[in-house]
Amino acid sequence: MTVIGLYHPGTSVLHRIPAGWKLVGMLLAIIVVVLLSTPWQLLVASAVLAVGFAIARIPPRVVWDQLWPMRWIVALIAIFQVIFASPERAVMVCGSLLLTVAIAALVTLTTRVTQMLDVCQTLLRPLCRFGVDPDRAGLVLALTIRCIPLLVDIVRAVSEARKARGAGFSLRAMAAPAVVRALRSADAMGDALIARGVDD
Amino acid sequence: MAEIVFTGVGHRFGERVVLDRIDLTLAERRIGIVGANGSGKSTLARMINGLVSPTTGTVTLDGLDTTAKGRDVRRRVGFVFTDPDSQIVMPTVAEDVAFSLRRSGLGKPEIADRVGASLRRFGLAEHADHPTHLLSGGQKQLLALAAVLITEPDVVVADEPTTLLDLRNARMVNNLLAGLPQQVVLVTHHFDLLAGFDRVVVLNGGRVAADGPPAAAVDAYTGLLT
Numbered sequence: 331m332t333v334i335g336l337y338h339p340g341t342s343v344l345h346r347i348p349a350g351w352k353l354v355g356m357l358l359a360i361i362v363v364v365l366l367s368t369p370w371q372l373l374v375a376s377a378v379l380a381v382g383f384a385i386a387r388i389p390p391r392v393v394w395d396q397l398w399p400m401r402w403i404v405a406l407i408a409i410f411q412v413i414f415a416s417p418e419r420a421v422m423v424c425g426s427l428l429l430t431v432a433i434a435a436l437v438t439l440t441t442r443v444t445q446m447l448d449v450c451q452t453l454l455r456p457l458c459r460f461g462v463d464p465d466r467a468g469l470v471l472a473l474t475i476r477c478i479p480l481l482v483d484i485v486r487a488v489s490e491a492r493k494a495r496g497a498g499f500s501l502r503a504m505a506a507p508a509v510v511r512a513l514r515s516a517d518a519m520g521d522a523l524i525a526r527g528v529d530d
Numbered sequence: 531m532a533e534i535v536f537t538g539v540g541h542r543f544g545e546r547v548v549l550d551r552i553d554l555t556l557a558e559r560r561i562g563i564v565g566a567n568g569s570g571k572s573t574l575a576r577m578i579n580g581l582v583s584p585t586t587g588t589v590t591l592d593g594l595d596t597t598a599k600g601r602d603v604r605r606r607v608g609f610v611f612t613d614p615d616s617q618i619v620m621p622t623v624a625e626d627v628a629f630s631l632r633r634s635g636l637g638k639p640e641i642a643d644r645v646g647a648s649l650r651r652f653g654l655a656e657h658a659d660h661p662t663h664l665l666s667g668g669q670k671q672l673l674a675l676a677a678v679l680i681t682e683p684d685v686v687v688a689d690e691p692t693t694l695l696d697l698r699n700a701r702m703v704n705n706l707l708a709g710l711p712q713q714v715v716l717v718t719h720h721f722d723l724l725a726g727f728d729r730v731v732v733l734n735g736g737r738v739a740a741d742g743p744p745a746a747a748v749d750a751y752t753g754l755l756t
Contacts, residue, residue, distance in 0.1 A: 337622060339659040442659075443621045444628065475621045479663035483615075518616035521581050525609040526619070526630060526677070527601075 336392075338439040344386040349445040350452070356437045363426045363433070369418065372425045379432055386440050396435040397428055404428065447472055469528065473519070484511045531713045532606065532684050533557045534578055538587035541573055541736075548573045549584070550736040556715065558728035562744065563717045564751055565733035574733065575689050575717045579607040591685070608683035608712075612690045614670035615663075623665070623673055624649065624658040630677045644680060652676045652706075668699025675706060687715045692723075721748045 339345075344352075359379075366372055383393055404424050411420035447468040454464040488508045497503060523529075539552040549570045565571040576582040577589045580600035589596045596603045611617045620626035627645045634641070649655045652672045657665065665673060671691060678686065688707060692700035704723050707714055716723065721744075724730050730747035732740035732754070740750030 336661060337659055442625065444625045469619075472620055472625075476619055476662070479661070480615060483663075515616055518611065518613060519619070521576075522609075522611055522617040523619060524581060525579055525604065525611075526617075527604050527633065527681075529601075 336439065337442050338386070338388050338392060340387055340440065342386045342440070344382065344436070344440045349441045349449045352437050352441055353449060356433055359433045360430050363429045366422070366426060369421050369425070372422065372429070375429055376425075379429060379436065382436055383432075386436065388436070388439055392439065393432065393435065396439075397431060400428065400431060443472060443475060477519075480515060481512060484508055484515065487511070531557050531559055532592050534685070534715070535590045536574075536577070536587065537590075539574075539577065539584045539589060540586040541570070541577075541582065541584050548736050552587070552736075552738060554731065554738065554741070556729070556731075559713055560727040560729070561713075561715045562724040562727045562730040562747075563715065563733065564719065564721070564724070564730060564747070565739075566755070569733040570736040571717050571733045572689055575687050575715060576609075578685070578687050578715060579604050579609050581609070605681075606684045608678035608681060608686045610671075610674055610678055610686065610688040610691045612693050614667070614674040614694075617674045617677070618662045618670060621661055622658075623654055623660055623662055626662055626673060627677045627680055630681050634681070648676045648680045666699070668695050668702065671695060671699065671703050672706075675703065679710070683712065685713045685715065686710060687717075689717045690719065691716075692718070692720065721751075724748065 347355075363375060366375060383390075404427060407427065408420045408424050411417075411423050450471060451464040451468045454462055454467050458464065485504070485508050488504060488511065491507070492499075492503055534554075534556040536552045536554040536556075539549055540547070541549040552574065563571045563574060573582055577584055577596060578591065580589075580596035580603050583597040591603050591606065594603050618626050620629050624645050627648055628641055631641045631644065636644070646655070646658075649658055652675065654669065654672060654676065657669065662670070662673065671694075675691075686707070691707070692703050695703060700720075707716065708726065716727075718724065724744040724747075727744050730740075730742065730744045731738060732747050732751045734751075734754050739754055740747045742750075
């Protein structure tokens with residue numbers, strides 16, 4: 331299951347703060363996390379963030395789902411850091427990485443995609459004179475988020491078809507049909523966008 | 531009712547002739563289009579809102595050429611696709627319905643009101659903030675319908691909207707389509723859906739094989755298959 335794009339409905343303060351401010355806050359919080367230098371500070375920052383999740387009334391399970399997909403990369407980095415730097419360094423690097431993702435998750439979980447798109451469009455407005463169409467850029471972002479679960483479904487279907495035919499794993503046997511299906515879906519989605527009056 | 535006129539319409543994909551010399555004037559309230567796979571019925575349906583332009587001939591909606599005036603035509607024609615997954619473009623349910631109104635010039639509260647009313651009508655109100663990809667197949671098609679109907683089109687074209695649905699959801703979508711005040715052009719394989727229709731066009735090999743009241747047209751179609 332993909333968790334991206336999962337807005338967690340609610341009415342907390344964090345849900346009601348305008349998306350633009352949340353993005354600014356996220357940026358500041360990430361800068362702070364990067365500047366942390368001792369595990370103690372990391373612990374304090376984690377506690378503050380935990381309070382944030384509590385205010386937004388986001389169940390621990392949902393937070394866990396956001397971080398769990400990072401397990402391999404975090405493990406890999408930790409091993410490297412222990413070997414080439416020090417265990418303390420490993421804790422700092424992995425801790426701040428997890429915190430950064432958790433901060434971003436807190437923003438994502440409390441902000442509707444539409445609100446985020448509105449902010450992006452406002453930010454892109456000055457680029458109008460260079461030929462950037464903010465509406466279209468916003469739409470591309472929305473479609474990207476929407477297409478991730480679609481792609482996951484396609485890959486799953488192709489993989490099941492391969493298993494049903496008793497074929498072994500082969501990158502080509504996976505990639506070719508997945509790409510073909512993805513392109514076909516893209517065509518269909520293009521038709522639907524035209525039918526829904528996107529360019530009108 | 532809008533008048534959809536096909537005049538000498540032909541269409542080919544490369545060498546393959548998909549539609550050939552189609553002349554039709556569709557002005558009835560309920561119109562069915564049936565035919566075997568590859569008979570050209572989907573292409574015909576897509577010409578009504580200018581998604582496909584005929585290679586020869588013209589298609590007009592109340593005199594508006596669907597190719598040259600595609601923008602104006604699409605404002606009046608809502609299109610429901612077979613696979614709702616390709617029709618849903620936003621990550622959450624309410625956002626997808628609101629997407630249809632983004633160029634409507636309405637204010638945000640007004641859009642929110644209309645979206646809320648539409649979701650209630652289609653039984654999706656409790657899913658307003660849910661990710662669209664977690665809906666069931668039937669709910670996705672209901673969402674697609676809601677997103678089409680919120681713009682209040684004059685004509686609804688539906689290309690096999692129930693093919694991917696189970697019986698219960700198919701019935702629900704059909705009942706909704708049947709109850710619409712709008713003109714409906716329905717492409718389908720399910721004859722039982724055509725019972726109350728005013729007119730059924732049977733396509734075969736890109737040509738009109740039969741055209742008339744449902745019973746006669748369905749007999750003609752069954753005859754073609756045997």
